[in-house]
Amino acid sequence: xxxxxxxxxxxxxxxxxxxxxxxxxxxxxxxxxxxxxxxxxxxxxxxxxxxxxxxxxxxxxxxxxxxxxxxxxxxxxxxxxxxxxxxxxxxxxxxxxxxxxxxxxxxxxxxxxxxxxxxxxxxxxxxxxxxxxxxxxxxxxxxxxxxxxxxxxxxxxxxxxxxxxxxxxxxxxxxxxxxxxxxxxxxxxxxxxxxxxxxxxxxxxxxxxxxxxxxxxxxxxxxxxxxxxxxxxxxxxxxxxxxxxxxxxxxxxxxxxxxxxxxxxxxx
Amino acid sequence: xxxxxxxxxxxxxxxxxxxxxxxxxxxxxxxxxxxxxxxxxxxxxxxxxxxxxxxxxxxxxxxxxxxxxxxxxxxxxxxxxxxxxxxxxxxxxxxxxxxxxxxxxxxxxxxxxxxxxxxxxxxxxxxxxxxxxxxxxxxxxxxxxxxxxxxxxxxxxxxxxxxxxxxxxxxxxxxxxxxxxxxxxxxxxxxxxxxxxxxxxxxxxxxxxxxxxxxxxxxxxxxxxxxxxxxxxxxxxxxxxxxxxxxxxxxxxxxxxxxxxxxxxxx
Numbered sequence: 001x002x003x004x005x006x007x008x009x010x011x012x013x014x015x016x017x018x019x020x021x022x023x024x025x026x027x028x029x030x031x032x033x034x035x036x037x038x039x040x041x042x043x044x045x046x047x048x049x050x051x052x053x054x055x056x057x058x059x060x061x062x063x064x065x066x067x068x069x070x071x072x073x074x075x076x077x078x079x080x081x082x083x084x085x086x087x088x089x090x091x092x093x094x095x096x097x098x099x100x101x102x103x104x105x106x107x108x109x110x111x112x113x114x115x116x117x118x119x120x121x122x123x124x125x126x127x128x129x130x131x132x133x134x135x136x137x138x139x140x141x142x143x144x145x146x147x148x149x150x151x152x153x154x155x156x157x158x159x160x161x162x163x164x165x166x167x168x169x170x171x172x173x174x175x176x177x178x179x180x181x182x183x184x185x186x187x188x189x190x191x192x193x194x195x196x197x198x199x200x201x202x203x204x205x206x207x208x209x210x211x212x213x214x215x216x217x218x219x220x221x222x223x224x225x226x227x228x229x230x231x232x233x234x235x236x237x238x239x240x241x242x243x244x245x246x247x248x249x250x251x252x253x254x255x256x257x258x259x260x261x262x263x264x265x266x267x268x
Numbered sequence: 269x270x271x272x273x274x275x276x277x278x279x280x281x282x283x284x285x286x287x288x289x290x291x292x293x294x295x296x297x298x299x300x301x302x303x304x305x306x307x308x309x310x311x312x313x314x315x316x317x318x319x320x321x322x323x324x325x326x327x328x329x330x331x332x333x334x335x336x337x338x339x340x341x342x343x344x345x346x347x348x349x350x351x352x353x354x355x356x357x358x359x360x361x362x363x364x365x366x367x368x369x370x371x372x373x374x375x376x377x378x379x380x381x382x383x384x385x386x387x388x389x390x391x392x393x394x395x396x397x398x399x400x401x402x403x404x405x406x407x408x409x410x411x412x413x414x415x416x417x418x419x420x421x422x423x424x425x426x427x428x429x430x431x432x433x434x435x436x437x438x439x440x441x442x443x444x445x446x447x448x449x450x451x452x453x454x455x456x457x458x459x460x461x462x463x464x465x466x467x468x469x470x471x472x473x474x475x476x477x478x479x480x481x482x483x484x485x486x487x488x489x490x491x492x493x494x495x496x497x498x499x500x501x502x503x504x505x506x507x508x509x510x511x512x513x514x515x516x517x518x519x520x521x522x523x524x525x526x527x528x529x530x531x532x533x534x535x
Contacts, residue, residue, distance in 0.1 A: 087503045152403075157486060159503040180403045181485025184499060192485065195377075196386035197402050232419075 048076035051243045054089045055081055056105035056230065058128065059185060061210055062263040063103065070247060071190055077243060086110075086161060091102060093118050093235065096176045100244035101249070103232040106161040110231045120229035125252050126265035129227050130165050131217040133193055133201045133208045140199055144174040144220045151199035154192040157182035162189065165226035166202040172225040190215070204228070209264040229268065299517075304309035306514055307507045314511045322489045323497040323512075324519065330405065330493060331473035334412035335420075338469045342420040343462065347450070349421070350428035361425075368418045375414055376482025383410065383483075407484035408491050419472050420465035427461020430456070467524060474520055 032063035055063045060083045068077035082089065082099070086109035093102055094116040102119055104110040105128070113119040132153075134142050140151055154168075156163030163182060170177050180198060183189040186207050193201040194214050202214075205241060232251050234244040250256055269454045314320055316492055349361050383390040383401045401407050431454065433458070439453045440446075475493040484491040486500070494516040501509040 085503065091506060154485070157500050159500045181487050182500075183486060184481060184496075184503070188482070195380050195384060196293075197380060197384050197400075227389070 006122060013241065026054060033127045036122060048078065049240055049243055050070070050078045050080055051100050051240055051247055052080050052082065053101040053103065053247065054099045055083055055103040056086045057083050058087070058105050058204060059083065059103055059230070062206075062259050062265070065259045066251060069259070070250050073250075074243075074246070076114075079247070087112075089161075096237075098237070098239055099235055100238040100240050101232065101234055101247055103230060105228065105230055106164075106230060107229055108161075110233065113180055113233075113235070117236060119233045119235050122233035123248070123252055124229045124268040125232050125256075126230040126260050127227050127268055128204045128206055128230065128265055129219075130162070130169055130202055130223040131205045131219055133203050133211070133215040133217055134199070134215055135193065135196075136214055138216050138218070140145050142200055142218050144218070145175055145177065145222055148177055148200055149175065152197075153177075153200040153202065154181050154183055154189045154198045155179040156186055156189050156203040157184060160185055161228055162186040162202070162204055165204075165228055166224075168226035169202070169220075170221040172222040204264075206264040227266075230265070284307055302513060302517075303508055305507075306510050310507060310511055311514075314508065315515065320497065320512065320515070321490055322434045322493050323494045324515065326405070326408070326492065327491070327494040327516065328519070328523075330412055331410045331470050331476075333409045334416055334473040335466055335470040337409065337413045338417040339462070339466060342417045342465070342469075343424055345417075345422035346421045346428055347454075350425045350493045364421050365418050368417050368422075372415055372476065372478025373482050376411060376479035379407075379411060379414060379479065379483040383407070402483060403485045403487060403491060405484075405490055408493060411479040411483045412476045415476055415479050416469040416472040419468040420462075423461050423465030423468060424458065427458035427465075430461075454525055467527070471520065471524070474516070 053063065053067070060081075063081060063083075067081060071077055071079055082092075082097075084092075086104040086106055089102065090104065090109040090112040093099055093113050102110070102113055102122075103125070104113075104122075110119070110122045114122065132142055132145070132148070134140065140147070142148065142151070155166040158164055158167050162185075166179075179202070181192065183192065186203050189201050190203050190207050190211055192198045194211065205217055205219075208215055232248055234241065234248050238244040261267070277514050345364060345438070349357065370378070380387060380390075380402060382388050383393075385391065385394050385400050385402065390401060393401070401410065435457065436449050436453050439449045444452065475495055476493070477499060480491070481494060481496055481499070486492050486496050492500075494512060498512045498516070501512055
């Protein structure tokens with residue numbers, strides 16, 4: 001190490017940089033270790049069992065209630081939910097996210113998890129059908145798909161379950177209707193209606209019921225061509241396999257069905 | 269004294285080097301992740317897809333229009349904030365940067381509440397002229413301008429504050445009018461700042477997603493920009509989403525690099 005002529009000045013700066021360096025390193029370590037803990041934080045060690053359920057966004061209200069019921073019946077059990085689009089959830093599961101149960105809004109995304117070896121033997125537990133959501137009081141007098149011809153309406157994009165169903169229903173009707181926007185998910189499709197930007201929206205019955213203060217749901221026959229099946233399964237790498245099986249059984253049972261029925265689902 | 273300065277400059281302090289290296293790795297690794305997972309064999313087929321080309325063209329056109337609008341309105345705003353002398357200037361400056369902190373989706377909802385069919389201004393447009401802005405290409409440009417103009421304003425204002433006012437004063441004493449001073453002295457002086465701001469603005473507009481999908485919706489050829497196409501592809505096909513992302517990335521890098529080439533050769 002070469003000592004410069006004016007030795008004091010550099011040494012001073014060096015001494016000052018050291019704490020800064022140490023601080024940076026400490027921060028980096030803290031961040032990294034926090035991330036590490038988050039990654040495998042579901043180890044069934046010290047605390048009572050926690051069940052992690054990955055469920056489709058359209059199940060948010062119903063499954064939150066079912067989770068509360070399940071917790072009440074099983075002492076010391078906490079049910080944690082990750083609600084998101086089924087395709088996001090399927091991707092997370094196939095990439096190794098630690099989850100016990102997967103409830104998908106369609107068969108296609110469940111198949112992705114099954115094909116990846118992350119799940120097997122999924123069971124259908126609910127059906128969901130499209131309705132035409134219109135502003136409360138139905139100002140345009142919509143009674144079926146054909147009435148949408150002169151109106152602006154929103155639908156989901158064909159890439160997501162509600163959009164695939166909408167396309168099937170529109171094709172079945174032979175009306176050749178085209179929505180003004182293909183939304184990324186059912187909630188934003190409904191939002192375009194509640195914000196008054198469209199006259200109608202093709203959404204699942206459950207979503208229309210969840211927003212029944214603001215919208216009316218018009219049933220239409222073509223939606224029978226596009227019934228969406230919700231399958232549920234325990235996951236192969238479940239940290240809590242026994243609890244996962246119990247929860248899956250519970251969702252398939254009568255107590256959970258009562259909640260699902262109120263939300264607007266149909267029984268398979 | 270000068271010798272010592274060059275020596276200390278040559279040796280990068282570890283306190284800077286270590287976080288810089290970590291930060292660079294953090295910024296570059298996700299890009300590497302995209303490149304590693306990219307299905308290169310699919311690339312030619314994707315490039316030929318008309319839907320993809322529509323989305324790419326729409327993205328480039330709308331981002332450029334948003335940048336033009338931002339220049340048109342943002343440079344005067346920056347001048348006002350840097351040179352203006354009026355009460356409430358710092359409050360105004362804070363308000364201009366609101367779109368920077370606002371989650372873009374919230375920005376989109378806010379735009380709907382103003383320009384939507386039942387919005388404050390939108391309902392008047394709808395009833396009076398039968399014009400609706402949401403779900404149109406114009407809505408895409410508006411959403412992009414809303415989120416990206418602050419980037420331009422902030423960098424142009426910075427450039428204006430850094431510029432030496434004595435040149436402007438000299439021009440004025442030599443008889444130049446205010447407008448002449450602005451166009452002949454101020455603008456050339458802050459040109460690098462304006463260009464940097466325009467680049468930031470364009471890049472932000474090109475990547476815009478949240479405000480666009482909320483305010484303009486998603487309709488192929490009309491409002492479906494590349495980020496929207498990527499997000500929807502992600503719902504069904506990860507590989508396709510990666511290819512689309514890389515195409516957007518490559519095109520934006522090529523455009524920015526060639527622009528830079530031109531500026532430096534002009535300068």
